[in-house]
Amino acid sequence: MIALHGVTKRFGHAVALDHVSIEVTAGTTHVLLGSSGSGKSTVLRLILGLATPDEGTVVVDGTGVDGSTRAGLVKRMGYVVQDGGLYPHLTASENVALGAEGQRWPRARIDARVAELAVMAGLDRALLARYPRELSGGERQRVGLMRALMLDPPILLLDEPLGALDPLVRAELQGQLGRLFATLGKTVVLVTHDIREAALLGHTITLMTAGRIVQHGTFADLAERPATPFVAQFINAQTLAPSPSVGR
Amino acid sequence: MRPRIVGAALCALLVQASSASAASDGVVRIGSKSFTESYILAEVVAQLVEKVGEARAERRVGLGGTGVTFRALESGAIDIYPEYTGTLSRVMLKDPALVTADAIRPRIEAQGLTISAPLGFNNTYALAVRDELAQRLGLRTIGDLARHPGLSAAFSSGFIEREDGWPGLKRHYGLSLARVEVMEHALQYRALTNGDVDMMDVFSTDGQLERLRLRLLEDDRRFFPDYSAVLLVRREIVQRFPRTWARLREGLEGRIDDRRMAGLNAMADLDGKRIPEVAAAFLGSVSPEGHGRRAVVAELYALTKDHLLLVLVSLAAAIAVGLPMGIVAARYRRAGQLELAVIGMLQTIPALALLMFMIPVFGIGKGPALVALSLYALLPIARGTYAGMIAVDRQLLEIASVLGLGRLRQLLRIDLPLASISIMAGIKTAAVMTVGTATLAAFIGGGGYGSLIVRGLALDDTATILSGAAAAAAMALGFHALFEVLDRLTIPRGLRR
Numbered sequence: 001m002i003a004l005h006g007v008t009k010r011f012g013h014a015v016a017l018d019h020v021s022i023e024v025t026a027g028t029t030h031v032l033l034g035s036s037g038s039g040k041s042t043v044l045r046l047i048l049g050l051a052t053p054d055e056g057t058v059v060v061d062g063t064g065v066d067g068s069t070r071a072g073l074v075k076r077m078g079y080v081v082q083d084g085g086l087y088p089h090l091t092a093s094e095n096v097a098l099g100a101e102g103q104r105w106p107r108a109r110i111d112a113r114v115a116e117l118a119v120m121a122g123l124d125r126a127l128l129a130r131y132p133r134e135l136s137g138g139e140r141q142r143v144g145l146m147r148a149l150m151l152d153p154p155i156l157l158l159d160e161p162l163g164a165l166d167p168l169v170r171a172e173l174q175g176q177l178g179r180l181f182a183t184l185g186k187t188v189v190l191v192t193h194d195i196r197e198a199a200l201l202g203h204t205i206t207l208m209t210a211g212r213i214v215q216h217g218t219f220a221d222l223a224e225r226p227a228t229p230f231v232a233q234f235i236n237a238q239t240l241a242p243s244p245s246v247g248r
Numbered sequence: 249m250r251p252r253i254v255g256a257a258l259c260a261l262l263v264q265a266s267s268a269s270a271a272s273d274g275v276v277r278i279g280s281k282s283f284t285e286s287y288i289l290a291e292v293v294a295q296l297v298e299k300v301g302e303a304r305a306e307r308r309v310g311l312g313g314t315g316v317t318f319r320a321l322e323s324g325a326i327d328i329y330p331e332y333t334g335t336l337s338r339v340m341l342k343d344p345a346l347v348t349a350d351a352i353r354p355r356i357e358a359q360g361l362t363i364s365a366p367l368g369f370n371n372t373y374a375l376a377v378r379d380e381l382a383q384r385l386g387l388r389t390i391g392d393l394a395r396h397p398g399l400s401a402a403f404s405s406g407f408i409e410r411e412d413g414w415p416g417l418k419r420h421y422g423l424s425l426a427r428v429e430v431m432e433h434a435l436q437y438r439a440l441t442n443g444d445v446d447m448m449d450v451f452s453t454d455g456q457l458e459r460l461r462l463r464l465l466e467d468d469r470r471f472f473p474d475y476s477a478v479l480l481v482r483r484e485i486v487q488r489f490p491r492t493w494a495r496l497r498e499g500l501e502g503r504i505d506d507r508r509m510a511g512l513n514a515m516a517d518l519d520g521k522r523i524p525e526v527a528a529a530f531l532g533s534v535s536p537e538g539h540g541r542r543a544v545v546a547e548l549y550a551l552t553k554d555h556l557l558l559v560l561v562s563l564a565a566a567i568a569v570g571l572p573m574g575i576v577a578a579r580y581r582r583a584g585q586l587e588l589a590v591i592g593m594l595q596t597i598p599a600l601a602l603l604m605f606m607i608p609v610f611g612i613g614k615g616p617a618l619v620a621l622s623l624y625a626l627l628p629i630a631r632g633t634y635a636g637m638i639a640v641d642r643q644l645l646e647i648a649s650v651l652g653l654g655r656l657r658q659l660l661r662i663d664l665p666l667a668s669i670s671i672m673a674g675i676k677t678a679a680v681m682t683v684g685t686a687t688l689a690a691f692i693g694g695g696g697y698g699s700l701i702v703r704g705l706a707l708d709d710t711a712t713i714l715s716g717a718a719a720a721a722a723m724a725l726g727f728h729a730l731f732e733v734l735d736r737l738t739i740p741r742g743l744r745r
Contacts, residue, residue, distance in 0.1 A: 050646050071652065079650045085643055089665045089740035098661070099651045131742035147651075 001026045002047060002155065002187065007056035009042055016042045018211040019056070029181050029188040031202030033195070039211040040191045044157050047189065048079060060155070078148030080158040084140035086097040086132040092143045093128040099150045117146040122176060158190045162197065174200050195238040207231055276485060276492065279326030280309040281317050282706040284516050285371065285453060285509065289330035294481065296499050300492045307547070311693040311704045314339055320693050322359065325613045327485045332371060349478050351588035352720035353716040361485050365501040366476035369509040370481020373413060373472045374452045381446060389468040393423055399446040400427035402436040407449040412473055420471040455514030516707060548719065555696035555723060558614065558686040562621035563679055570626045571671070575659070589632060595627045599685045605690050617694030624685055625678040632674015636667025668739045676731040681722040687716060730745050
């Protein structure tokens with residue numbers, strides 16, 4: 001389980017998060033929804049220990065995230081970013097294998113796991129020898145997902161994973177992600193500004209704006225019982241006009 | 249595998265560099281100062297050593313002034329070079345009373361050195377006047393000048409300042425002149441022959457004296473010290489190669505008078521003959537063109553090896569220090585700025601000055617040259633590494649920390665490869681720069697292509713200067729090409745454009 005208790009985070013004078021509390025139940029997918037600058041990515045960074053809260057606490061599986069616990073906790077997390085965040089000097093399979101190298105897995109075990117993940121993520125195995133710039137956006141994203149899953153962490157954190165993809169590829173990947181999360185039973189926190197993605201993947205959704213939580217609930221809660229006019233406005237803006245084709 | 253081969257090659261070079269002064273092999277290392285006469289005598293010695301065949305001759309000529317050359321002999325970087333009794337007694341032994349070679353010899357034996365008997369000529373200061381003027385005024389000796397206070401002179405700056413030059417001479421003979429001008433040696437001759445001035449200071453074996461109608465005034469009251477040429481040699485060489493030493497003494501002692509030496513100097517300075525030809529002419533042996541060409545190739549080969557050694561060793565040292573410095577600078581930005589500023593300041597010191605600073609600390613030769621060149625190559629490498637490291641996408645570094653790679657693995661697997669283009673650019677700049685800067689090493693006895701430049705400057709021989717510069721330029725091009733290949737090996741394929 002992942003929990004933020006009354007977390008405030010400032011960058012200089014700007015308040016990125018203002019007394020935010022979120023709880024994510026183990027084995028479910030939670031979507032952080034909002035436009036850019038709403039503070040949703042900061043939540044992920046706090047969970048990953050890449051940033052520390054000015055006030056409040058972040059707790060992962062019962063342990064507070066801080067300098068001393070971070071190294072142990074991130075081993076239980078997989079992190080996926082927009083466009084894959086792949087290392088350009090490594091091939092797809094080398095990118096995927098990095099975490100296992102850090103754990104000194106034997107070569108054979110690494111190769112077997114990479115092959116298994118390629119099937120799982122729907123990546124043609126012939127592409128594994130390629131460098132990131134020789135792959136399409138969708139392929140890069142699949143490789144990024146494989147890398148996050150390499151050590152089979154119980155928690156997956158995804159930051160706008162499909163933001164840079166064209167609508168068709170995005171729709172296809174959204175479907176695959178949904179099935180994958182369901183089969184693997186991971187605890188997932190996914191950041192997006194795409195309502196359709198939130199509706200499709202999120203067991204629960206937190207809608208944020210300007211560093212505060214506006215509403216927390218299922219997609220049905222948000223769509224049918226908007227807490228404020230802003231919620232209704234945000235939901236309608238995207239569902240009326242079909243999902244935007246450009247990322248943020 | 250590949251880095252190991254490179255490492256082994258560098259080790260081999262380092263070993264070679266450090267063993268360069270160990271005289272345990274069958275080699276006599278012949279040195280010289282950087283002026284024509286010294287070059288000629290050294291080459292004569294070298295050719296005689298080769299004729300005897302007891303030892304191999306290695307030429308380390310054009311080392312510079314007295315200080316550098318004498319220290320090279322003391323340290324064993326060279327085994328023998330032509331020196332002058334006056335220099336030995338005044339500069340090294342600080343006892344002007346020691347006039348003869350026999351008086352000097354026992355005083356240097358404790359240092360493991362000895363000298364030959366005088367070769368014959370005395371290269372001392374002298375005053376020269378035009379023949380025509382000498383006849384008109386009846387000038388024969390320096391003392392005669394006292395009767396003509398209306399005369400003018402062009403003196404070299406050294407002669408004006410040295411106590412054994414004009415100030416002492418004036419007092420010794422009670423002279424006065426109407427006008428004294430200070431000018432470059434080459435200009436002095438022009439001023440004298442044009443009639444602008446009436447006399448000048450010369451060295452008594454100056455090649456010009458042969459060709460111009462000049463008269464040397466006799467030093468009748470013995471003011472100028474004796475600068476008789478001798479061979480200064482390490483005693484161990486005398487013991488190890490007795491036949492060679494005997495032959496050198498037989499061939500040179502008392503064999504070269506002032507006129508002969510001036511004639512040889514003129515061949516090199518005025519007729520444009522190459523030093524080996526002049527030496528061969530003196531020894532009465534022919535210097536066939538083929539042999540000459542082979543000698544040039546052999547010299548160029550030796551200098552290339554020398555130069556390459558300077559560049560590769562200093563570059564390796566600069567990488568070993570500069571790369572970590574760049575990494576540290578990128579990790580700790582504020583300390584890093586200070587660090588880069590300090591290295592940058594080092595760069596503002598003119599290369600030649602930096603080389604000179606090394607002399608009091610490290611002496612002369614390859615060692616100090618390597619230290620100076622390494623310091624000089626530091627900035628581009630440290631900067632390149634720093635620039636490459638800070639340009640790495642922050643997100644990629646964060647991902648590495650989430651992947652739990654660990655510091656060292658992340659550095660080797662992620663940071664350095666991502667920064668490799670910039671790092672290699674820095675190393676390439678440093679390499680090409682060092683090839684050029686290394687030509688200055690010759691000024692402190694470091695050898696390399698700079699030897700040609702130093703010799704060319706000493707002999708006023710533009711062709712020789714250019715040959716050194718061109719060789720360095722060719723090597724720089726070679727390094728450039730080499731790095732095109734190295735880029736392919738070191739910059740990961742995924743980063744190449």
